Amino acid sequence: xxxxxxxxxxxxxMLQGVFCVYKPADMTxxxxxxxxxxxxxxxxxxxxxxxxxxxxxxxxxVTENLVVKVTENYADHPLVLGPRYQPKDxxxxxxxxxxxxxxxxxxxxxxxxxxxxxxxxxxQLIRSYIVSGQFGRTTDTLFNDxxxxxxxxxxxxTRGRLMRTLMTIQAGHQRSALHFLGLDPQSQEAYEALSAxxxxxxxxxxxxxxxxLKIVDFNLPDFTLEVSCINENAxxxxxxxxxxxxxxxxxxxxxxxxxxxxxxxxLQHSLLHKHWCLEHILDNIxxxxxxxxxxxxxxxxxxxxxxxxxxxx
Amino acid sequence: xxxxxxxHFITTSLNKGLLCNGAVSSLGYHIRGKKRKVPxxxxxxxxxxxxxxxxxxxxxxxxxxxxTWGVANHGAxxxxxxxxPDKEKRQxxxxxxxxxxxxxxxxxxxxxxxxxxxxxxxxxxxxxxEASCFGTGLNTDSQVGGHQPRRDHxxxxxxxxxxxxVPVSKTTxxxxxxxxxAHTVMVTDKExxxxxxNNAYGQCGRSIITDEDYGKQTIYNRxxxxxxxxxxxxxxxxxxxxxxxxxxxxxxxxWGADGQTGRGHYDNEPHVGPVIGDIEGEKxxxxxxxxxxxxxxxxxxEVFGWGNSEYQQLNSVTNExxxxxxxxxxxxxxxxxxxxxxxxxxxxxxxxDGQVFSWGFxxxxxxxxxxxxxxxxxxxxxxxxxxxxxxxxxxxxVTCGINxxxxxxxxxxxxxxxxxxxxxxxxxxxxxxxxxxxxxxAGEVLxxxxxxxxxxxxxxxII
Numbered sequence: 072x073x074x075x076x077x078x079x080x081x082x083x084x085m086l087q088g089v090f091c092v093y094k095p096a097d098m099t100x101x102x103x104x105x106x107x108x109x110x111x112x113x114x115x116x117x118x119x120x121x122x123x124x125x126x127x128x129x130x131x132x133v134t135e136n137l138v139v140k141v142t143e144n145y146a147d148h149p150l151v152l153g154p155r156y157q158p159k160d161x162x163x164x165x166x167x168x169x170x171x172x173x174x175x176x177x178x179x180x181x182x183x184x185x186x187x188x189x190x191x192x193x194x195q196l197i198r199s200y201i202v203s204g205q206f207g208r209t210t211d212t213l214f215n216d217x218x219x220x221x222x223x224x225x226x227x228x229t230r231g232r233l234m235r236t237l238m239t240i241q242a243g244h245q246r247s248a249l250h251f252l253g254l255d256p257q258s259q260e261a262y263e264a265l266s267a268x269x270x271x272x273x274x275x276x277x278x279x280x281x282x283x284l285k286i287v288d289f290n291l292p293d294f295t296l297e298v299s300c301i302n303e304n305a306x307x308x309x310x311x312x313x314x315x316x317x318x319x320x321x322x323x324x325x326x327x328x329x330x331x332x333x334x335x336x337x338l339q340h341s342l343l344h345k346h347w348c349l350e351h352i353l354d355n356i357x358x359x360x361x362x363x364x365x366x367x368x369x370x371x372x373x374x375x376x377x378x379x380x381x382x383x384x
Numbered sequence: 385x386x387x388x389x390x391x392h393f394i395t396t397s398l399n400k401g402l403l404c405n406g407a408v409s410s411l412g413y414h415i416r417g418k419k420r421k422v423p424x425x426x427x428x429x430x431x432x433x434x435x436x437x438x439x440x441x442x443x444x445x446x447x448x449x450x451x452t453w454g455v456a457n458h459g460a461x462x463x464x465x466x467x468x469p470d471k472e473k474r475q476x477x478x479x480x481x482x483x484x485x486x487x488x489x490x491x492x493x494x495x496x497x498x499x500x501x502x503x504x505x506x507x508x509x510x511x512x513x514e515a516s517c518f519g520t521g522l523n524t525d526s527q528v529g530g531h532q533p534r535r536d537h538x539x540x541x542x543x544x545x546x547x548x549x550v551p552v553s554k555t556t557x558x559x560x561x562x563x564x565x566a567h568t569v570m571v572t573d574k575e576x577x578x579x580x581x582n583n584a585y586g587q588c589g590r591s592i593i594t595d596e597d598y599g600k601q602t603i604y605n606r607x608x609x610x611x612x613x614x615x616x617x618x619x620x621x622x623x624x625x626x627x628x629x630x631x632x633x634x635x636x637x638x639w640g641a642d643g644q645t646g647r648g649h650y651d652n653e654p655h656v657g658p659v660i661g662d663i664e665g666e667k668x669x670x671x672x673x674x675x676x677x678x679x680x681x682x683x684x685x686e687v688f689g690w691g692n693s694e695y696q697q698l699n700s701v702t703n704e705x706x707x708x709x710x711x712x713x714x715x716x717x718x719x720x721x722x723x724x725x726x727x728x729x730x731x732x733x734x735x736x737d738g739q740v741f742s743w744g745f746x747x748x749x750x751x752x753x754x755x756x757x758x759x760x761x762x763x764x765x766x767x768x769x770x771x772x773x774x775x776x777x778x779x780x781x782v783t784c785g786i787n788x789x790x791x792x793x794x795x796x797x798x799x800x801x802x803x804x805x806x807x808x809x810x811x812x813x814x815x816x817x818x819x820x821x822x823x824x825x826a827g828e829v830l831x832x833x834x835x836x837x838x839x840x841x842x843x844x845x846i847i
Contacts, residue, residue, distance in 0.1 A: 208431065219431035224438040227847065235795075235846045239826050242769060242797050246822040262751035262819045266764035270771050283773050318826065320439045320847050 079118040079155065082349060086111070088356035089166075089180045089187040089363050091333075093341040096174040100165060107179070107347055108158045114349035115156035123147040166191040166333075167198075170305030172214055175200070175330030176341045184356070187363060194366045195272060196334025197282060199299045202325060204312040206292040209322035213309035217324075225321045230289045236318050237284040237296070240311075244281040245270065251277035272301070279303040281311075293326070335362040446845040450490030450498065450507070451825055453481045454808030454838025458503040459543040460521030461838060462487050467543045480814060482807030484825050484841065489518070489545045498842055500785070500835030501563030501620070504528050507545060508558045508570070515547030517558040517570050523599070525566040527581035530602030538599050550578050550604055563835075564620030564638075566598070569627075571618055576611045577627065580604050585623045586654025587638030609656050610635065621673035621691075627656065632667030634659045634680060642676040643708030644691035650708055661710030663688045674834070675728035675786055680710070685720030687713045687733060695729040695745040696758045715741075718760055727784035730802070732791075733760060738778020740768065740791055749789065749801050752818040767820045769793050785834025791820060796828030798841065805837040 076082045094103055126144035131137045145151050164185040166178035176198075180188035206225035210217030253274025254261040264271050270282060281300045288295040298308065309325045316323030331338055340358065342351055456466035456478045463485070469475035489495075489507065497508035504521025506528065519528025520542045529548035531539040548568070550558065552575045560571040567581030567588055579588040582598050589607040607627075614630040624638030624645055636645045637656045643649075646659035658664070666682040673679070676692040689698045690710040701711045715721075719735035726732075730744035741760035742748040748756070749763045768791060769777040782791045787803035799820035800809040807814045810823040827843040 207436075218426055219434060222431065222434050222436040224436060224440075224442075226442045227440045227444065232847050235828070238774070238795050239846065241773065242795065242822055243824055243826075245769075245771075246824065249821065256821075257752060257815055257818060259751050259753050265819065266751075266766050268766060268771060270773070318846070 076353075077119050079115050079120045082115060082118060082353065083156070085353050085356070086115075086161075086349070087182045088184040089178060089191065089359050090184075090352055090355040091336045091341045091359055092177045092179055092347065092355075093338070093343050094169055094174055094177040095344055096327075097171060099171050100168050100177075103177070104163050104165070104179075105158075107352075108161045108163055110347050111161055111181070111349055111352065112154070112156045112158050116154045118349075120149070120155040123149070164188045169330065170328075173200075173305050173308075173328045173330060175328075176333045176336055176338060177330070178333055178336060181352070181356075191334070191363070191366065194334070195301050196366060197299050197301055197332075198303070198330055198334070199283075199297060199332035200303075200308060201287065201295060201327070201329045201331055202298050202308050202312060203288075203293065203295045203327040204316070204323045204325050206294070206316060206321050206323045208324055209313065209316070210324050213306075213313050213325060215324060215326045221322050223322045225292055225319075225323075228291065228319050228321060230286065232319060233289065233294065233315075234286060236315060237286065239318075240315070241281060241284045248273060248277075248280055251275060251280070277302055279307045294323075297331075299332075334366055440847060446847055448490070448495060448830070449827065449843045449845060450487040450495050450840065451484040451843055452487050452505065452838065452840045453484045453810045454835070455479070455806035456481050458522050458838075459541050460500065460503055460505045460835065461485065462489050462505060462520045462543075462545050464544040480807040482810070482814065483812050484810050484823060493518070495842060496559065497561050498831070498833055498840050499561045499563045499568075499620075500833045500838060500840050501527060501568065502565040502622075502786075502836045503838075504542075504563065505545075505833075505835070505838070505840050506548070506561045506563050506568050506570075508561045510557060512547075513554070515549055516556070516572075517548040517550060517561065518545040519548050519568065520545040522566075525582035525598035526602040527563065527566050527568050529580065536600075538602075540599065548580065550580070552578070560615070560618055562618040562620045562625070564625065565622045567620065567623075567625070569618045569620055569625050571615045575606070577607045577615060577618070578604055579607065579625065582623070583654075585639035585652045587620070587623045587625050589625065589637045589654070589656045591654050592652060607656050616669075617671060619671050619673055621678065622675050624673065624676075625656075626671045626673060626678070628668055628671050628680075632669065632682065634663060634668050634671055639676075640708070642692040643706040644673065644676045644678050646678065646690040646708065646710050648709050650706070659690070659710055661688075661690060662712040663710040670723060672724045672726045672784070674726065674784055677726045677728075677731065678710075679713075679724040679726040679731060679733075681721050681724050681733075685722065685736070687715055687721050687724060689713050689726075691726075695756070697726065697729075697731045697744050699758055715760055723782050725782045725784035725789065727789060727802075728786040730784070730787075730789060731760075732782045732784060732789055734779055734782045734791070738768075738780070738794070739763075739765060740779050740782060742789070746787060747802050747816055747818045749819055763820065768799055769795065769797055769822065783832055783834055785839070786836045788834045788839065789820075790832050790834055790839070792829050792832065796830075796844075798823045798825060798829040798832055800839070808834075808837045808839055810839060 123144050125141045128140045128142050162182050164180050166188040208219045209221045248271045251273035279302045283299040285297045287297050312325040452461040465475040466478040494510040495507050496510050499506050506519040556572045556574045558570045559573050562569045570578045586592050588605050590605045616630045617628040619626040627635040635656050637653050640653050645653045668680045668682050671680045677697045678691040680688045688710045694705050700714045721733050722736050723734040729746045730748050732742050740763045743757045743760045745756040768779050777793050779791045779793050789802045790800045801817045801820045804816050827845050830842045832841040
């Protein structure tokens with residue numbers, strides 16, 4: 072059901088909530104925020120804004136006739152005050168700050184939706200990344216753009232060995248999730264949480280925890296992994312690629328990091344750069360409302376990773 | 385060796401402060417006050433002259449490593465610096481090694497088999513000119529050989545592995561080892577089965593000599609009865625020895641006060657002979673005994689038990705405290721059994737679907753509230769790594785010590801639980817563990833052996 076909105080204050084009232092954007096690579100979050108706020112205020116000002124409230128003047132004197140006149144109110148005129156909607160009026164906050172090198176799904180909240188971003192952050196949703204690397208060299212920043220400080224051979228790395236290393240890392244992280252449960256490892260609750268489903272979500276703030284590691288592509292020297300984790304950041308993912316190569320007795324550099332899923336939000340939900348305007352953002356807020364409603368986790372154990380995230384990718 | 389050069393490369397080049405976010409000076413160390421907003425553009429050919437290092441050849445095979453952990457005071461872990469630390473090298477005395485520690489002995493030797501006794505460890509090694517069997521730890525009864533650097537002063541404890549000089553020819557190799565409280569059994573490929581150590585109950589397979597001083601005189605005994613037989617597995621209980629032939633017959637000798645020799649009486653048994661009872665005529669594939677209760681599995685998946693039953697381990701067939709002849713256990717709902725483990729108070733079995741069942745008394749693995757079970761109860765497979773991300777993980781072998789239980793799954797992950805004296809479970813703490821938890825070892829665990837308060841594992845690297 073399409074609703075046509077022509078009046079700016081009506082659009083402003085609808086501009087409250089959490090929405091999802093595709094952040095391009097090489098763009099900082101601060102820049103993204105400025106671009107979005109600029110676009111929103113520009114679009115709002117293009118709609119029919121609130122007209123100036125007329126000034127009521129009573130002219131004349133008590134002895135003569137008093138005349139009530141409605142005059143032009145310059146104190147409320149847009150050419151005097153400036154555009155009705157200015158960038159500083161719009162509140163925009165993000166759930167997680169993505170690094171300049173990471174592209175992908177990014178959750179933002181506008182106006183009263185900024186409280187929603189707090190809720191999204193606290194519910195510790197699982198994020199999935201596509202991380203690509205290249206064997207054979209390592210740089211000082213652990214990313215493609217750094218200065219190469221070491222080169223090594225990589226022909227001994229096979230798909231099976233990479234898979235076994237990934238399983239070791241994954242098992243190690245699942246094991247360490249036990250510590251961050253917030254429960255005593257010797258207690259009955261810890262036993263029940265672990266034996267029920269095996270995968271547990273930390274009860275308190277934890278270091279980055281990896282839940283799933285999968286090989287998407289293996290084409291020596293390049294490889295691509297799908298990493299599902301919580302509490303991570305760009306530096307951690309770069310270190311992950313680097314440490315993976317150390318375990319395989321070679322060197323690697325991270326070439327690409329792309330967030331493809333943030334809890335229930337996937338690439339299908341996120342807005343491309345060309346769609347960063349008022350109309351599409353309002354649409355996105357509406358589409359994100361049902362996803363946002365049930366994201367608070369109920370128990371310590373991750374009941375079925377697949378059910379927590381939406382079916383489509 | 386290879387790993388040490390790798391660590392050297394990483395600590396020198398990378399840890400010189402280059403791994404920081406943001407501006408990095410090309411010198412490799414920070415210069416206070418001099419920052420660049422925009423990093424200097426890189427020369428596109430700057431990497432051309434760097435040497436390409438080959439750490440691993442294309443066709444190299446992964447090594448087998450040895451990890452030990454647990455109580456370090458008795459020298460069974462094999463690292464001398466735990467007991468005789470070198471102050472110049474900043475080493476300190478270590479009482480408990482609570483997480484797996486990689487033994488240097490495994491880097492310099494090709495270890496094919498290892499076993500833990502009560503306070504000592506024995507390794508069977510391939511291709512050395514000196515000996516093919518090494519041991520470390522307590523040596524009060526010459527269980528790890530006779531070592532007298534000074535005449536008439538035998539060493540009561542070894543702190544690093546030393547060769548056990550079994551009197552066999554240089555071309556014969558020890559292929560299997562097993563160790564009990566104070567004795568060791570070694571199977572060679574060409575010259576039969578040898579035993580050494582304490583013989584107070586006849587566990588070495590020779591007649592008991594009263595008041596024999598086992599530490600002063602090391603007697604290596606070759607068990608002649610087993611010369612013609614092909615030995616598939618050896619196992620040692622507390623003071624008993626078991627030998628399983630490839631035909632499936634179980635032989636035993638040693639202490640029998642709980643009937644664990646299975647020979648029909650409760651006396652000591654210094655002569656090696658076959659176990660009697662329901663097990664006669666069956667083709668046994670595995671025997672397990674670490675204390676005084678014995679379980680055996682045949683090729684059809686049926687379990688036989690004899691020995692101590694004070695903790696209701698054998699209560700499916702008897703209410704008595706001990707039985708001295710083997711009986712076939714009635715274990716319904718368990719499926720075809722492929723592996724068993726019998727510790728002091730708890731028993732484990734593994735069926736062909738990879739499910740682990742445990743019963744007995746103590747931390748059997750079902751949480752802190754379940755302290756005993758008379759019948760085998762299933763331990764949830766999610767605790768052994770089977771979850772929605774790895775649905776194909778199943779347990780492939782189970783082992784035990786006196787009060788420690790261990791299982792290895794199909795991905796090579798080791799899970800331990802039970803009592804935890806001195807951090808011997810390898811989980812990083814000294815508290816008892818009531819359900820299986822994975823031990824952090826980076827590699828595929830091939831074999832693990834548990835003693836009273838230490839464990840040893842043979843691990844294959846991934847690369």
